[in-house]
Amino acid sequence: MEMTLRWYGKNFDSVTLKEIRQIPGVKGVITTLYDTTPGEVWQPERIAALKKDVEDAGLKISGIESVNVCDSIKVGDGDRDKYIDNYIQTLKNLGEADIHMVCYNFMPVFDWTRTELARRKPDGSTGLAYNQKAIDAIDPDHLAESVQKMSNGTVMPGWEPERMAQVTKLFDMYKDVDGEKLFDNLVYFLKAIMPVCDKYDINMAIHPDDPAWSVFGLTRIINSEAGILRLMKAVDNVHNGVTFCSGSYGTNLENDLPHMIRALGNRIHFAHVRNLKFNDTSRENYDFEEAQHLSSDGNFDMYEIMRALYETGFDGPIRPDHGRMIWDEVDKPGVIPGYGLYDRALGATYLNGLWEAIDKAETRGIPSGLREKNLHK
Ligand code: DNO
Numbered sequence: 001m002e003m004t005l006r007w008y009g010k011n012f013d014s015v016t017l018k019e020i021r022q023i024p025g026v027k028g029v030i031t032t033l034y035d036t037t038p039g040e041v042w043q044p045e046r047i048a049a050l051k052k053d054v055e056d057a058g059l060k061i062s063g064i065e066s067v068n069v070c071d072s073i074k075v076g077d078g079d080r081d082k083y084i085d086n087y088i089q090t091l092k093n094l095g096e097a098d099i100h101m102v103c104y105n106f107m108p109v110f111d112w113t114r115t116e117l118a119r120r121k122p123d124g125s126t127g128l129a130y131n132q133k134a135i136d137a138i139d140p141d142h143l144a145e146s147v148q149k150m151s152n153g154t155v156m157p158g159w160e161p162e163r164m165a166q167v168t169k170l171f172d173m174y175k176d177v178d179g180e181k182l183f184d185n186l187v188y189f190l191k192a193i194m195p196v197c198d199k200y201d202i203n204m205a206i207h208p209d210d211p212a213w214s215v216f217g218l219t220r221i222i223n224s225e226a227g228i229l230r231l232m233k234a235v236d237n238v239h240n241g242v243t244f245c246s247g248s249y250g251t252n253l254e255n256d257l258p259h260m261i262r263a264l265g266n267r268i269h270f271a272h273v274r275n276l277k278f279n280d281t282s283r284e285n286y287d288f289e290e291a292q293h294l295s296s297d298g299n300f301d302m303y304e305i306m307r308a309l310y311e312t313g314f315d316g317p318i319r320p321d322h323g324r325m326i327w328d329e330v331d332k333p334g335v336i337p338g339y340g341l342y343d344r345a346l347g348a349t350y351l352n353g354l355w356e357a358i359d360k361a362e363t364r365g366i367p368s369g370l371r372e373k374n375l376h377k
Contacts (some may be wrong), residue, residue, distance in 0.1 A: 001271070001309065001355065003348055004028040004062045006339060010053055015341045017057030022098045023345045028062030029054055030319055036177070039070035039083045041251035042090040047097045047279045062317040063101030064094060065271060066207070069189065074108060075173050076185040084192045091193060095200025101269055101317060103243045105207040106186050108218040109170045111158025112210040112238065112248070119289055127324040128338050129289035130211060130251070131274065134305065143167050143216070179219045181215055190235040197239035199264040202317070203269035205241050206231070210248035212255065223252065225260045232267050245272035246305055247321050249287065253281060261308035273351055274321035275300045290322050290338070293347035306354040320347025
């Protein structure tokens with residue numbers, strides 16, 4: 001595996017490439033052209049400039065998160081083929097720049113959803129949290145205002161005010177899109193882009209729905225082992241792969257994360273590894289918060305997750321995921337919720353430590369016989 005950190009680009013991120021370069025074991029960044037609009041072609045000069053920024057800092061681009069898919073493709077309207085052609089052109093431009101992993105999602109209207117961006121923990125740090133009652137209290141007709149109130153002025157990617165201003169129109173676009181239609185539109189999109197992915201060896205890595213269920217009555221389909229394996233089968237090409245995000249699939253405690261990793265095997269092209277702490281699992285008041293990465297701080301066994309990745313021979317980019325705000329970082333301008341420096345750096349170091357320990361146990365002959373396990377190929 002290749003340890004990376006997400007970086008939003010020099011005009012958007014409060015974290016610098018120099019800082020990232022100083023985190024032990026981090027060799028690459030996962031980045032994007034954050035100011036492009038879904039549907040637009042990424043121009044070769046802009047990709048080259050981004051690459052130069054990263055390489056001048058002694059790092060490499062390990063992948064893109066995200067080339068967002070526009071709503072026309074998701075709902076399958078009359079413009080979708082035009083936008084798919086644009087997406088193919090963007091992939092070609094990325095392939096020619098020697099970039100081979102692209103993360104994207106297929107969630108209707110919203111990307112990830114949290115109800116609090118700065119819930120205070122006993123140690124004084126803050127982190128993102130989700131509470132079902134807070135979601136249920138939102139009147140979908142006044143979503144834009146509610147989101148603004150919830151987020152206290154900071155904005156989660158995908159929830160920008162310009163987008164929220166159009167939320168009624170967006171909901172309208174999806175009114176006839178049920179799970180089957182969304183799935184068919186996703187398959188249509190993937191089949192159309194596979195030839196360019198084959199040509200340039202680009203691994204597409206779909207990000208799961210976060211949280212792993214429908215929100216505000218909008219259907220969601222990439223949130224369970226059965227759902228993701230169905231997609232792998234429907235477009236059975238190794239370039240049709242997965243971002244394995246423990247913090248997203250893990251929101252639904254019925255998802256057995258190590259089992260899913262083994263079932264997906266070589267279709268995992270990118271991993272987001274983080275922990276969650278559940279405070280209430282009753283349906284009405286389901287409540288979880290994003291915890292420190294350590295197993296002992298949350299509900300996931302991070303060792304088992306890393307071990308499952310190791311056993312499948314995972315060699316793609318991995319990143320620590322959202323971090324808490326610690327050491328007064330919250331006061332830094334431009335910090336994107338969940339994407340400060342310090343806690344993510346601690347996460348990277350912890351994950352590297354787990355990996356080293358697993359690797360040494362394996363290569364020094366501590367019993368396992370694990371590699372021969374039945375993996376999905
Ligand atoms: C949240 C992220 C997501 C992810 C997109 C992929 O922090 O993991 O926003 O980047 O869903 O397209």
